Amino acid sequence: MLNRRTFHSGLGATMLSAGIAKPSFAKSEYYGPNVVIIRFGGGVRRQETIIPKDSFAPKLINVLAQRGVLYKDMRIEKLDGLNTSHAEGTLNILTGRYMAYRDVGQGFLADRLVPTEPTLFEYFRAHFDVPPHEVLLINGEDRPQEEFFTYGLHRHYGVGFRSEMLSLHRFKLYKNTKILADQSQTDAVHSAAQTEYDKLLAADVRATSPKQSGPISDFWRKWRAHYGDDGLRNPRGDRLLTELTIRAMAELRPRLMMVNYQDPDYVHWGNASHYTRAISIIDEGLAQIVDFADHDPFYRDNTIFVVVPDCGRDANMLVDLPYQHHFNSRSAHEIWALVFGAGIGKNRVIDAPVDQSAIAKSIAALMGFTADRAEGDILPGLA
Numbered sequence: 001m002l003n004r005r006t007f008h009s010g011l012g013a014t015m016l017s018a019g020i021a022k023p024s025f026a027k028s029e030y031y032g033p034n035v036v037i038i039r040f041g042g043g044v045r046r047q048e049t050i051i052p053k054d055s056f057a058p059k060l061i062n063v064l065a066q067r068g069v070l071y072k073d074m075r076i077e078k079l080d081g082l083n084t085s086h087a088e089g090t091l092n093i094l095t096g097r098y099m100a101y102r103d104v105g106q107g108f109l110a111d112r113l114v115p116t117e118p119t120l121f122e123y124f125r126a127h128f129d130v131p132p133h134e135v136l137l138i139n140g141e142d143r144p145q146e147e148f149f150t151y152g153l154h155r156h157y158g159v160g161f162r163s164e165m166l167s168l169h170r171f172k173l174y175k176n177t178k179i180l181a182d183q184s185q186t187d188a189v190h191s192a193a194q195t196e197y198d199k200l201l202a203a204d205v206r207a208t209s210p211k212q213s214g215p216i217s218d219f220w221r222k223w224r225a226h227y228g229d230d231g232l233r234n235p236r237g238d239r240l241l242t243e244l245t246i247r248a249m250a251e252l253r254p255r256l257m258m259v260n261y262q263d264p265d266y267v268h269w270g271n272a273s274h275y276t277r278a279i280s281i282i283d284e285g286l287a288q289i290v291d292f293a294d295h296d297p298f299y300r301d302n303t304i305f306v307v308v309p310d311c312g313r314d315a316n317m318l319v320d321l322p323y324q325h326h327f328n329s330r331s332a333h334e335i336w337a338l339v340f341g342a343g344i345g346k347n348r349v350i351d352a353p354v355d356q357s358a359i360a361k362s363i364a365a366l367m368g369f370t371a372d373r374a375e376g377d378i379l380p381g382l383a
């Protein structure tokens with residue numbers, strides 16, 4: 001049992017009294033640090049990530065860990081009915097609560113978790129005058145269910161405070177809208193575009209999906225001019241997420257962003273090398289994103305990175321399908337977090353157990369707002 005209520009930190013108060021960012025009832029301009037949340041996702045174990053001798057993420061554990069605070073014993077609390085999986089873990093991070101979601105899916109759209117509590121995106125945009133394209137979710141291609149993470153059902157927040165989202169799914173919606181509006185195309189091209197468009201919308205049950213804001217449409221216009229329509233030239237899988245993230249930072253200047261890496265999860269269908277190779281690709285992508293931030297005047301010295309897995313994986317290698325995460329095993333609850341950047345302590349390792357639900361309140365404190373409905377405590381030893 002974690003004694004998480006005993007942790008206290010004056011970080012939030014310190015930052016407020018230092019005048020870094022003063023929340024008020026009238027929305028004020030945001031002058032605080034940028035925050036990039038990297039979901040080291042698709043479920044990873046400590047063993048292959050933060051244990052140096054076995055790690056497939058050398059940049060994470062040998063280089064970036066020295067720049068910040070490593071929480072070696074972050075856990076997902078054991079609660080009745082809690083599933084250690086991707087959507088669930090992501091929403092633990094974004095809402096600062098466990099099981100703050102409802103499954104709105106049915107039939108072939110099953111497993112659609114919608115947050116029932118406000119997300120960090122909503123808290124942030126409720127406090128500060130920040131347009132939706134500066135609050136970004138970067139998602140994988142084949143997970144339209146993560147569309148739901150842009151806002152929740154809480155009645156004081158919701159769609160008016162949502163984040164924007166970048167994914168190949170979103171690009172294809174944009175692309176097909178453009179093809180359908182292009183009078184120079186043949187009937188056959190229009191008909192194919194309509195079919196694909198309808199399919200995309202059917203996988204995406206929120207009616208707001210196609211309405212992307214002007215800056216986002218502009219982002220896709222440039223993406224399309226660069227990579228074309230065939231989908232063969234742009235990177236795929238988690239490398240695509242890295243590319244989307246760096247382009248988004250250059251063009252849209254997001255203040256709060258979450259990057260949902262996911263490919264270690266391919267181990268469900270294959271052998272262990274899919275898992276370890278995917279960890280290396282995320283490690284590489286993380287290093288590239290940090291390098292971009294280090295050399296960009298908008299992000300340099302003014303950005304905090306929060307790297308955290310959505311969930312762990314099973315440690316029992318004797319079963320038929322090793323590396324699963326749905327069986328409530330201890331190691332599926334065992335994760336970690338690395339926080340580094342502006343104002344964060346350096347080269348520090350925290351051994352004490354902390355909770356995944358602490359991340360939302362910690363980010364809120366760092367950015368100068370409160371996440372009232374979040375339950376976790378602020379992470380100890382951050383500043």
Ligand SMILES: [Zn+2]
Pocket residue numbers: 042043085086265268325
């Ligand atoms: Zn999985």
